[in-house]
Amino acid sequence: MQINKMPIPELTSVRCQECPIRHRAVCAKCDEEELELLSGMKTYRSFKAGDVILWRGEPLQFVASLVTGAATLSKTLEDGRTQMVGLLLPSDFIGRPGRQEIEFDVTATTDVTLCCFDRKPFEKLVEDTPHVAQRLMELALDELDAAREWMLLLGRKTAREKIATFIEMLARRATVQDQEAGGQFILYLTRDQIANYLGLTLETVSRHFSALKKEGMIGFSDRHHIEVLDLPGLQLATGDDADGGLVS
Amino acid sequence: MQINKMPIPELTSVRCQECPIRHRAVCAKCDEEELELLSGMKTYRSFKAGDVILWRGEPLQFVASLVTGAATLSKTLEDGRTQMVGLLLPSDFIGRPGRQEIEFDVTATTDVTLCCFDRKPFEKLVEDTPHVAQRLMELALDELDAAREWMLLLGRKTAREKIATFIEMLARRATVQDQEAGGQFILYLTRDQIANYLGLTLETVSRHFSALKKEGMIGFSDRHHIEVLDLPGLQLATGDDADGGLVS
DNA sequence: TTGCGACCTTGATCCAGATCAAGGCATAGA
DNA sequence: TCTATGCCTTGATCTGGATCAAGGTCGCAA
Known part of the structure; x- marks a missing residue:
């Protein structure tokens, strides 16, 4: 089992307008004003390849967009068999509003940069700005489609x-x-x-x-x-x- | 392949307050006023065991809550292998706001009663009433969790x-x-x-x-x-x- | 430069679940 | 009552992918 090396905090000041995932991430539909709000609450975090970003069942401190690199979502059976249940690439979202914890481990497979938002203020923002809530819903439904496609693959291919x-x-x-x-x-x-x-x-x-x-x-x-x-x-x-x- | 027998339209006048799925369906969080709105736009439809409720790729006319019975979501490969990707029981939701079509077939496995809402007015309602949007998001995230649990089952058990x-x-x-x-x-x-x-x-x-x-x-x-x-x-x-x- | 560790490839064998096959048991209709 | 039909069960055999095993390659650190 992978040891959870401490993430390396690292504040980078990228302006949202220049962000490589500006038009596909959770902020895709935001106007200038909303972007300003998000911009004020974001911090960047880096993880090394192999780092566990989040453990299953651990209280969720932040939600995030994946900016660079790749991460995996995986579930494990009692005897150690594991199944990956998602692959996160740039612009994908980690975490979910309204939930305290997640049902799988999130692991960096390459060096990874996240654009993080503290959970509480982010949830507040979701309630207030329909553009973020809508985009979040779209992302969730896309993931659901992808998960079902993968069920077909796992079960029958x-x-x-x-x-x-x-x-x-x-x-x-x-x-x-x-x-x-x-x-x-x-x-x-x-x-x-x-x-x-x-x-x-x-x-x-x-x-x-x-x-x-x-x-x-x-x-x-x-x-x-x-x-x-x-x-x-x-x-x-x-x-x-x-x-x-x-x-x- | 199952023949799509025509659904039997049937207007039943159940008051939302007495509905068996009142507290678990998409309307779970609605107050009296919101319920009134929903109530005004709903119609009941019945399907016989074996009926196809929705075809993959077919334009979506309505969204619905399953009131009684059971239905399945399934995907099919070119050569006919099929994989069920969901099992709908009472209070589960069919369809998705913001999408014209779905990626799987929905089939009644028992006689089924749906509480249907025409898609367009329902989408309007979702935009206006946060309680419906929130509940919809919760249902989507629950389904996502269930789908991932099933991926573990299909891949590794x-x-x-x-x-x-x-x-x-x-x-x-x-x-x-x-x-x-x-x-x-x-x-x-x-x-x-x-x-x-x-x-x-x-x-x-x-x-x-x-x-x-x-x-x-x-x-x-x-x-x-x-x-x-x-x-x-x-x-x-x-x-x-x-x-x-x-x-x- | 050497040795180690992480990862990948390929071969041999095994076995869980698929496939092929033959009834069994209800219910429905004549 | 007979017969057809739609499930379901159980047995025999086959096979795709797992498991066991033996190197190979590459990059890195001493």
Whole structure:
């Protein structure tokens, strides 16, 4: 079990207007005035890769937006089996108004910067500013959709389909997020973490990565930089309905 | 695939004050005045067991609270594999404000009565009355918690643990809801539907029901009336953390 | 430069749950 | 009463992914 190293407090003064997640985070719909309010109550915190950001059941001191890096939500059974129940990337929200605690652990998988708000004043703000409440609701419903999509994956997809879905999802989020050169993007997770996300073992993940590589669907420059070489093929391998998504 | 029999429109005049789900549904926090508003826009609709209430992707005409009966949310892969992603019991909410469509099918598994609100006026109401918006947010977050709990089940639990968890959950919800005689309660779902809920096959479900029965943990009077005979044993068999729940 | 630790790959074997198959048991309709 | 139909149970067999095992690779720190 991971030791909870103390977070390194670090005050950075980024103006909200220049914030990289300004238009996707909980503050997305805020006008200048509301932004001013939020700006006044925010603090930045950094966590090192591997740090536990929040423990399950621990009283929640703050809520936050993830600004840079990646974090995971995970649940654990009595005997140690774990299942990741969410992957947080920049602009995702941590915590929930009206709840004292959360039902899972939140762990930084890379170095992470959070934009934090103390829970109490934030909750007050939610009550007062409809734009924040609405955006929060949208984010919650998006997460619910994502969770249900993942239930289908966990319950019914084969290992190969799970891996293909995972890569396709990362590719989709990566292109929206940081547009790295040439379709290549960073695999934030280790094989073991990917296995936890997909309800598999790390050996099975490794084997299917190798298989997809051999088939020319994906390529690796090193173990954490993956490239999609055959997107249509990959999408076919996900097992999803071809007409499942929106026209984009 | 199930044929969509036309719903039977049926106007029942139940006063909100006497509604069986008054204190748990979306209207739970409403005061008399707000209730009056809701009351003015509601209509009841009935569906027969097996009817599809809503199709995935179909434009959403109404949102609703489930008053009596049970319904399922389910997603389907291209080749027909299906996974249930939610089970709706009385007081649960169907639909979402701000979305035109939903990502899964909603099917009545028993005869069902819904308390329906046309989507547009309901959305207007959500914007105006904080009590409804708050309750809606709570319901969404509860569903999110439930979805994540289910992800753990689907990804990491054994068949036996899945069955035990399912029965334990039903027992918990049943005792709150309708307090049938002697710890016995109705199994709303067929073996096949249970299998879809748990990410198993119907044969595996049947085998483990038989095993738990042989071990004296549960009993059946007929195939749809189940009784928990050894709750501690059953809880042990779920694989969950003993200290997982709240003190109740 | 060497040794260690963290992570990844690949092979061999095992087994829980899927699949295939054959009835059993209610209820409903003729 | 007979027969069809829709579940459900149980047995036999198969198999995808888990488990067990043995290196391989890379980066870092002594």
